[in-house]
Amino acid sequence: MLPVRSRFAAVLRRGLWWGVLSLTGGVERRGRLPLGGCVVVANHSSHADTAALLAALDARHGPAIGAAADYWFTSPWRRRICRRLAAGFPVRRGGGGTADLLSMAGELREGRAVVLFPEGTRARDGELGSFHRGALVLAEEAGVPVVPVGIAGTDRLLPKHGRLRSSLVRVTVGEPLPRAASPREARDAVLALNSRTAAEPLRDSxxxxxxxxxxxxxxxxxxxxxxxxxxxxxxxxxxxxxxxxxxxxxxxxxxxxxxxxxxxxxxxxxxxxxxxxxxxxxxxxxxxxxxxxxxxxxxxxxxxxxxxxxxxxxxxxxxxxxxxxxxxxxxxxxxxxxxxxxxxxxxxxxxxxxxxxxxxxxxxxxxxxxxxxxxxxxxxxxxxxxxxxx
Structure with missing residues (x-):
């Protein structure tokens, strides 16, 4: 079970990002994470994806976000922002990333949700890239399920190299993947959720x-x-x-x-x-x-x-x-x-x-x-x- 301090910090982060996204178009979630720790794998097209997940996922899981060490941890102010506002932890992209991920196994066993973007970087033009194996290796080491999540709307809210604009963000949580799932199967599950979420029309009056x-x-x-x-x-x-x-x-x-x-x-x-x-x-x-x-x-x-x-x-x-x-x-x-x-x-x-x-x-x-x-x-x-x- 997560320490009280970690759960309280997660509640504050969820409230912060829910408030921010509410003012920029709203955030909507379908589905829930399973009880206990899990590794969340999601598509990644915008820096707003992190805010969307922190606003949508249950605070009782204390979501921690895997962040690129060569971007978010290269300067003191970025490191502070990433840790305090996103519960981010560094993941090296040029070697040593698996060891960084495995360091979170203990927190997974305590009931935490570790959120990873297995593409390793933001996708261009909405295309979903290949998934790396790190998320599956971490889940196997900690003995927790892998949960696919589809995010839609963040590419309009904050496009890559673009400016902020109003857009509804939707987060759809899928069913846990089978234990022996491959990176391709994880990618296909996330792609299906993302496509379904993006295609769902906004009901209007x-x-x-x-x-x-x-x-x-x-x-x-x-x-x-x-x-x-x-x-x-x-x-x-x-x-x-x-x-x-x-x-x-x-x-x-x-x-x-x-x-x-x-x-x-x-x-x-x-x-x-x-x-x-x-x-x-x-x-x-x-x-x-x-x-x-x-x-x-x-x-x-x-x-x-x-x-x-x-x-x-x-x-x-x-x-x-x-x-x-x-x-x-x-x-x-x-x-x-x-x-x-x-x-x-x-x-x-x-x-x-x-x-x-x-x-x-x-x-x-x-x-x-x-x-x-x-x-x-x-x-x-x-x-x-x-x-x-x-």
Whole structure:
């Protein structure tokens, strides 16, 4: 059984890499490792493969990753990164590698999972290279099974010599290989798992795809601007509701849609101020006299900076815009103060929903249910706010 310290470190590493991969598209696992120690053999096309395995495999196995000694252990900082963040141990590729592997036999007998990439290097263009015998020799020496694992999506997430981009990563754990399996049989098992995992389509929602098509078209930015512009004047549905729908559907569009909503809010708020200063009163549904009284009091005490309370007190932005116009707040002061207040809230909400969309990417088929929950939660929250200010 693994020492408590090793298991705790494995839990921390799994949490770290699960969190990182959740923000870059998500990680999904099929199958489980057998009880006790085992040698895991997997395909290798990206440096992200290590993160994927550490995030997907059970921490109770305390996965240790065999890493190229001539790359990860040639400098102190790489060695520290590899050992602490990946539980890596050095494996020489130019002679002596078998001895390096056999040094892990004792930890295998304690119940640890030793993860190896038997190709010895990252593959090019998704092609699976020949497997070396080291993994099979180690498993035989320790008396533990060899478990094939297929990894898909890491070649898109972090291509060899490429840059990081969003992609769902899938890890499929197969059945242990027979004791007398050859390197070719191990390679064939991993290749079959990898091919099956990569070919499995991501289940999606037709509604999400329709929303995404609008957001990514020429209509997306004007939609965010007009929604927020209208809300700053009279429309009762705040732009954060729109961002909650579209940023989860298309996380990559969050900066554009958030900035569009912010621009619409500022333009609408400036127009609301000008209209109110001219004596024009626009309809303000779902607002109360107590809200307006609170805004008048805050503006009298703080001037334009009173709008900084708006993101937190539940009073709609349009009440502040109209109140600022009636109080004679200078337009330049109002624009600067509302940009800071609305900007912090709108951008934070948009990016937060985008992060949630990335973390739940593998559950896109439930997007319709998510919209129903979002709308229902918004309705309940709005009702509570209006009741609280009544």
């Amino acid at each position: 037709a509604l999400r795809r329709r929303v995404a098509s609008v957001v990514t078209s020429r209509l997306g930015l004007p939609l965010a601007f007009c929604w927020a512009f209208a809300e700053a004047l009279s429309w009762p549905l705040m732009p954060e509701l729109l961002l909650g729908a579209v940023c989860v559907a298309v996380p990559g569009a969050a900066p554009k849609m958030s900035l569009g909503a912010l621009a619409g809010s500022l333009a609408g708020g400036l127009l609301a101020l000008q209209l109110a200063s001219a004596g024009v009163a626009l309809p303000a549904p779902l607002t109360t006299d107590r809200m307006r009284a609170e805004v008048r009091h805050a503006l009298a005490l703080e001037g334009a900076s009173a709008v900084r309370h708006q993101p937190w007190n539940g009073i709609p932005f349009k009440v502040y815009g109209a109140g600022a116009g009636a109080a004679g707040v200078p337009a330049s002061d109002w624009l600067a103060a509302s940009a800071a207040a609305r900007g912090s809230r709108t951008l934070t909400v948009g990016l937060g929903f985008a992060a949630f969309g990335l973390m739940t990417r593998r559950h896109r088929r439930h997007y319709g249910r998510y919209l129903a929950l979002l709308g229902g939660g918004f309705a309940v929250g709005l009702a509570l706010i209006v009741h609280g200010w009544s």
